[in-house]
Amino acid sequence: MSLEKFINQAISSWMNEDGPDSDIVLSSRIRLARNIQDYKFPTIFSHDEAKMIIVKMEEIINKGEITKFGQLELLKMDELQPLQKRVLMEKHLISPNLAEDSSHGACILTENEEVSIMLNEEDHIRIQCLFPGLQLTEALEAAGEIDDWLEEHVQYAFHEDFGYLTSCPTNVGTGLRASVMMHLPGLVLTQQINSIIPAINQLGLVVRGIYGEGSEALGNIFQISNQMTLGKSEEDITEDIKSVVSQLIAQERSAREALVKTSNIQLEDRVFRSYGILSNSRIIETKEAARCLSDVRLGIDIGYFKNMSRSILNELMILTQPGFLQQYAGGPLRPHERDIRRAALIRERLRMEKEKEE
Amino acid sequence: MICQECNLRPATMHFTKIINGEKTEVHLCEKCANEKGEMFMGSSPTGFSINNLLAGLLNINPSFQQTPQKTFQQENVLQCEHCSMTYQQFAKIGRFGCAHCYETFKEQLTPILRRLHGGNSAHNGKIPKRIGGTIHLRKKRDELKGELKELINNEKFEQAAEVRDEIRSLNKRLNKDQEGGE
Numbered sequence: 238m239s240l241e242k243f244i245n246q247a248i249s250s251w252m253n254e255d256g257p258d259s260d261i262v263l264s265s266r267i268r269l270a271r272n273i274q275d276y277k278f279p280t281i282f283s284h285d286e287a288k289m290i291i292v293k294m295e296e297i298i299n300k301g302e303i304t305k306f307g308q309l310e311l312l313k314m315d316e317l318q319p320l321q322k323r324v325l326m327e328k329h330l331i332s333p334n335l336a337e338d339s340s341h342g343a344c345i346l347t348e349n350e351e352v353s354i355m356l357n358e359e360d361h362i363r364i365q366c367l368f369p370g371l372q373l374t375e376a377l378e379a380a381g382e383i384d385d386w387l388e389e390h391v392q393y394a395f396h397e398d399f400g401y402l403t404s405c406p407t408n409v410g411t412g413l414r415a416s417v418m419m420h421l422p423g424l425v426l427t428q429q430i431n432s433i434i435p436a437i438n439q440l441g442l443v444v445r446g447i448y449g450e451g452s453e454a455l456g457n458i459f460q461i462s463n464q465m466t467l468g469k470s471e472e473d474i475t476e477d478i479k480s481v482v483s484q485l486i487a488q489e490r491s492a493r494e495a496l497v498k499t500s501n502i503q504l505e506d507r508v509f510r511s512y513g514i515l516s517n518s519r520i521i522e523t524k525e526a527a528r529c530l531s532d533v534r535l536g537i538d539i540g541y542f543k544n545m546s547r548s549i550l551n552e553l554m555i556l557t558q559p560g561f562l563q564q565y566a567g568g569p570l571r572p573h574e575r576d577i578r579r580a581a582l583i584r585e586r587l588r589m590e591k592e593k594e595e
Numbered sequence: 596m597i598c599q600e601c602n603l604r605p606a607t608m609h610f611t612k613i614i615n616g617e618k619t620e621v622h623l624c625e626k627c628a629n630e631k632g633e634m635f636m637g638s639s640p641t642g643f644s645i646n647n648l649l650a651g652l653l654n655i656n657p658s659f660q661q662t663p664q665k666t667f668q669q670e671n672v673l674q675c676e677h678c679s680m681t682y683q684q685f686a687k688i689g690r691f692g693c694a695h696c697y698e699t700f701k702e703q704l705t706p707i708l709r710r711l712h713g714g715n716s717a718h719n720g721k722i723p724k725r726i727g728g729t730i731h732l733r734k735k736r737d738e739l740k741g742e743l744k745e746l747i748n749n750e751k752f753e754q755a756a757e758v759r760d761e762i763r764s765l766n767k768r769l770n771k772d773q774e775g776g777e
Contacts, residue, residue, distance in 0.1 A: 394694035400718025411720040468715020
């Protein structure tokens with residue numbers, strides 16, 4: 238399969254479409270946790286109950302009432318190959334928990350993969366909407382529509398005081414987790430990020446790197462999300478995040494401006510060195526690839542590269558993960574072989590950009 | 596057998612610890628065991644997750660901290676009658692068994708929720724349309740009641756009268772709904 242075709246099949250709409258402020262905000266995500274009344278939570282439910290939930294949901298989507306989001310498809314975890322699950326996970330469509338530990342887990346996907354509904358994960362139903370750029374309000378609306386539609390067919394577990402009941406008390410109330418994925422190389426290079434993260438944490442929001450282990454943020458990509466789900470309305474929660482994100486955008490922009498002003502040649506050197514590595518290396522590890530991709534993306538945003546598409550960072554961060562590399566290779570790869578494949582895939586992707594230019 | 600720590604009281608607690616195949620046995624009285632408790636009970640240094648953290652939080656509840664003093668029979672076990680999860684189980688895994696657990700553990704839960712959710716323990720967001728018919732009205736009425744109090748305190752009686760009428764009409768609708776439902 239050609240790389241172009243592979244990419245076209247592999248990427249979801251959030252990865253290559255532009256959204257508001259998408260020079261800094263890569264994507265916005267809303268997740269709603271819901272449970273069905275009179276069924277035990279997935280923590281302890283029986284196989285029969287789990288199956289009944291899947292059957293119920295299958296019936297609902299087969300009615301085909303909701304057309305706005307396109308065709309819906311239900312994928313059962315125990316019918317998928319480990320590699321297929323891994324790929325869904327790397328695209329953030331399902332969680333590692335659903336892929337590995339769930340009993341009778343499933344997910345419902347829309348064609349453009351903007352919406353994914355996980356079934357029998359920690360909660361019976363988890364509605365997720367993933368939009369490009371800063372579009373939390375839009376994502377919340379979309380998730381709300383799906384929520385309303387499902388509610389017409391199932392009775393949700395709801396408590397007058399506690400709101401939507403979830404398996405874990407950290408999600409109860411709105412069941413809402415809103416998160417925004419941001420590329421913040423300016424704040425990292427100027428080391429401002431170290432003082433910003435604790436400040437954001439004090440507001441009850443969480444900042445973390447989404448790729449990479451622990452606190453390390455691979456590719457300067459950070460995720461900002463709410464911690465508290467109870468006591469505030471859905472709109473207030475998303476507004477809180479939006480206002481913090483807007484401030485971060487402003488800070489990141491001024492950090493980039495300052496960098497260009499004070500050390501333009503050093504920055505340009507860094508960006509083009511990284512470009513050199515990406516377009517020439519034969520073996521590249523995830524960490525190095527992420528660092529270089531972040532530099533090149535910064536170069537695109539600043540204007541060192543003309544006509545190169547921004548989506549290169551989103552796409553390649555996703556596509557150079559182990560699952561995708563193996564899918565592209567058509568079989569299992571050892572870590573060393575992955576590094577070789579990764580280098581080849583990146584080189585080819587950059588060549589595609591060049592051809593486009595000519 | 597005499598407690599090997601104080602050599603006074605009879606040993607009632609017996610621990611066996613096996614680390615890398617090396618077996619050590621410890622025999623203690625209840626008092627000394629309590630003092631050394633942390634060393635022997637659940638002190639595995641491996642794997643620390645959000646659930647451990649959460650479980651730590653859930654155990655803060657004072658009524659459950661006193662348990663080491665009591666014997667097992669005296670302990671009253673709080674258990675959900677729908678899914679048979681006990682509070683202890685919940686505190687251990689940090690997850691509920693079913694929706695009814697929230698009602699069963701309500702008393703213990705409220706302070707925990709406050710701690711988890713920045714002082715909040717009541718839902719203030721979306722209400723499902725189907726369930727929520729009267730909840731919407733009741734919430735609105737409670738809001739208006741607060742407003743009414745404030746208006747009276749500020750001696751804005753004209754506006755207060757309007758709010759009072761609104762509360763009355765809401766009450767009427769609520770009563771009707773209740774009759775209709777029964």
